[in-house]
Amino acid sequence: MAVPGKKASKQFSSSRQSMASDEDLQVYCQPCDEEGTRLPAHGYCTDCMEHLCKNCFTVHKKHKLSKHHTLLDATRMPKVLHQTTSCTHTGQSDTLITPCSKHPKEIIKFYCHDHKELLCSVCVTLEHQATSCKVNYIPDISGNIIDSKECQDILKAINSSSDQYQQFVEDAKKMTHMSNSSLKDALADIKKFRQEINQRLDELERQIEDAAKVIEQENNKHLKAVETTCEDITKSLKTSSDTIKQLNTSKQADKLFMELKLAEKTMKNVEGNKLQLSSYDIKKHKFKANEAILDFLKTEKSLGTLTQKTLKIKSPSVQIKSRQSSHQGEISVKTSKDKDKCWITGMTLLTPDLLIITDRNNKAVKMVVTSRQSVSDQLQLDANPWDITTVTSSDLAVTLPHKQTIQFISISSNKLKKKHTMKVNGGCYGICCYQDKLVVTYYYPGKLQILEMNGTMLTTIDDKNIFKEPYTVTCNKSSIYVSDTGMKSVTRINWQGDVIGSYSCTGKPTGISDDGTVFVCVWDRAVIEEISEDCSTGKVVLQDVIAPYAVCWSEETKKLYFSCFTSNENKNNTIYIYKLS
Structure with missing residues (x-):
């Protein structure tokens, strides 16, 4: 040797x-x-x-x-x-011959697991260093992709999504036909009513007929747009499916791997299109005669109005897949600095290995290294914190309800440090951040605000019929999800402040987390549920977990972290870890 x-x-x-x-x-x-x-x-x-x-x-x-x-x-x-x-x-x-979209003279040879990106060597050097990203050479990891579960799952998802978009077209046709039929019925009523009045109403009749035709044209225009969008997406999905099947059959692992990753991105965009299409409004029309027109024909200027009733195209029911759960360990977050038992009310993952939690009872923010399952740093605050959110890769924001303040925190050299504070107009509890916008919930009285990072208020929702006791909040590009213990529900709103969905928890929801999948703790039912993106369905993923309170999900590692709030001090001092597959 x-x-x-x-x-x-x-x-x-x-x-x-x-x-x-x-x-x-x-x-x-x-x-x-x-x-x-x-x-x-x-x-x-x-x-x-x-x-x-x-x-x-x-x-x-x-x-x-x-x-x-x-x-x-x-x-x-x-x-x-x-x-x-x-x-x-x-x-x-x-077989690695696909050029990089950013660097056309380079060939894609690598894959970044952290950003789920296909990369060329220049991308790796400039944007995905080993200190921050997990990057692999594609031939090193593509060997088992042929006939893999990932391949089969992507094909199933493509087929399912294609079927859903075809259903969108059928539903749009039915709703449009119903809308157009209702317009014809309304026009018939106008004709009948018109026979009872004299020739002076001809002009008004023509005006309302013209209005109906404009609406019909708009309906058909919208239908055409829906058909075109769905057909384009269906064709794209079929092309992707055919390519995957062909590459899988011909055993071209590298190309198949890249096609699957591109298909994953396409599927995310497709999911966004579903939500957009499901919000498409079609109006049902009915003619309402002006009852006073016979008596005041000479003075009235309106023959009547077209009343509208919105007919929603039903979004395809979202199926939540069954998951297998396995206990991955427990982390004791009790430290020598603590003067009381822990009460973990908020948590966020800065990286898959760095969990940041708020300990309300001990007025502290703690940094937990998940790989070592230990607390590496602790920052004492001036008041009891509640929730926490990631603002940037090194900055966090924590709510201090009793001081009506948001405390900003930075991480430098693996140490937590206080930055500036921001005053808000109420007892702030839940907080989340997306693209330089803060979403904050208030408990007494229940309301939600969307703020800029400098504190400028953009939107306020303080309707008691929407929020009663909004505890925590999470958000993404299209939606804001609020767990409300008073309403016993999770409410979904858009960034304009409109309610676009609601899920009944049949219990008191507390912590909520969203990293591509929405999870919520139902404290008094001792379960953690996974909720569909549109809040139409939900499924219990963990049960018989005593009083789960705050929760955090890592899409990358498929690990779920949660705390408890009980009379059992040991459970309150512990973060539980489960893997869901």
């Missing part, structure tokens, strides 16, 4: 390509190996497609012919040698 740094015999060198020993599977410097010296690989050049030792790696960066090559360090380099004759990945890498 060759020793690193020692000369290998000619006999060994000439035969090493055909040997199947463990040594041949090690990652070593290929240029040095050609000279008869085998040294451990320190990095990899994506242009030369060679592993390099530390010395070759350094020289490679300085040499005139190679200083512009893309180099990967030891944490990101391929874990398998690139061999021109026997390496399995070599044949596969020849």
Whole structure:
């Protein structure tokens, strides 16, 4: 067996390509190996497609012919040698021919798990460093993608979505036909009513007929838009499905992998289109005669009005898949600084490994390293906190209800530090942030506000019929979700402040989390439920968990974190971790 740094015999060198020993599977410097010296690989050049030792790696960066090559360090380099004759990945890498959309002269060869992005070597170097992203060389991870569960799931999702958009068209046709029929009925009523009055009403009749025709034209115009949108999306989905099937059948793992990831993005956009189409309003019309017109014909200026009743195109029922849950551990968040038992009322994931929680009883914000399952830092506040949200990659915002204040916090050198505060006009409880906008809920009285980061109020919803005791809030691009213990429901509103959905929890919902999937703790029922994006359906994912209170979900790791609020001090001091698959 060759020793690193020692000369290998000619006999060994000439035969090493055909040997199947463990040594041949090690990652070593290929240029040095050609000279008869085998040294451990320190990095990899994506242009030369060679592993390099530390010395070759350094020289490679300085040499005139190679200083512009893309180099990967030891944490990101391929874990398998690139061999021109026997390496399995070599044949596969020849299929990597898709150009990068950002850098057209570069070929996509890598995948970032954190951002779910397909990358070229320039993307990796400029935007996805190893210190912040988990990046893999595609041939290293695509081997098991053929006939995989992921492949089958994407195909099923595409087929299901195609069926739903076809149903959209059918429903739009039915609703439009009903609307147009109602217009005809209204016009018939106008004709009947018109027979009872004299010739002086001809002009008014024509006016209302023209109005009806305009509405009919608008209906048909909207129908055409719905048909065109749905047909375009259906065609796109079918093309994606056919491509996936063909690549899967032809065993082209790399292309299949990339197509699946592109299909995942397409599906997210498709989900947004569903919500937009389901909000399309079609009006049903009925003629309402002016009862006073016979007596005041000479003075009245209106023959009547077209009353409207909205007919909603039903959004396809969202099916929440069954999940398997497994207990992944428990984290004690009680520290030596605490003077009371913990009451964890809010939590947010800054990264999959960094959970930030608010401990109301101990007036503290705590940083929890999930991989070590321990508290790494604790920041004492001037008042009892309630909820917490991520503002940027290093900034957080915490509500202080009794001080009617939002405390901003930064993380620097793995330490929590206070920044500025912002005064609000009430006892603020729930808080979330999306694209430089804060959404804040208030408990007494129940209301919701959307604020700019400087405190400028954009929207206020203080209708007692909507909110009673809004505890916590979460938000995304299209929706805001509020858990209301008084209403025993989760209310969904849009960014204009309109209620667009509601889910009855049959219990008191407390903590709520949304990282691509909405989860809510139903405290008095001892369950955690998953709710569909449109709030139409829900399903229990964890049951018999004693008094779950705050919850946080990581879409990347598929892990659910939650706290409890009971008379049991040990449970209150613990964060529970479950994996949902």
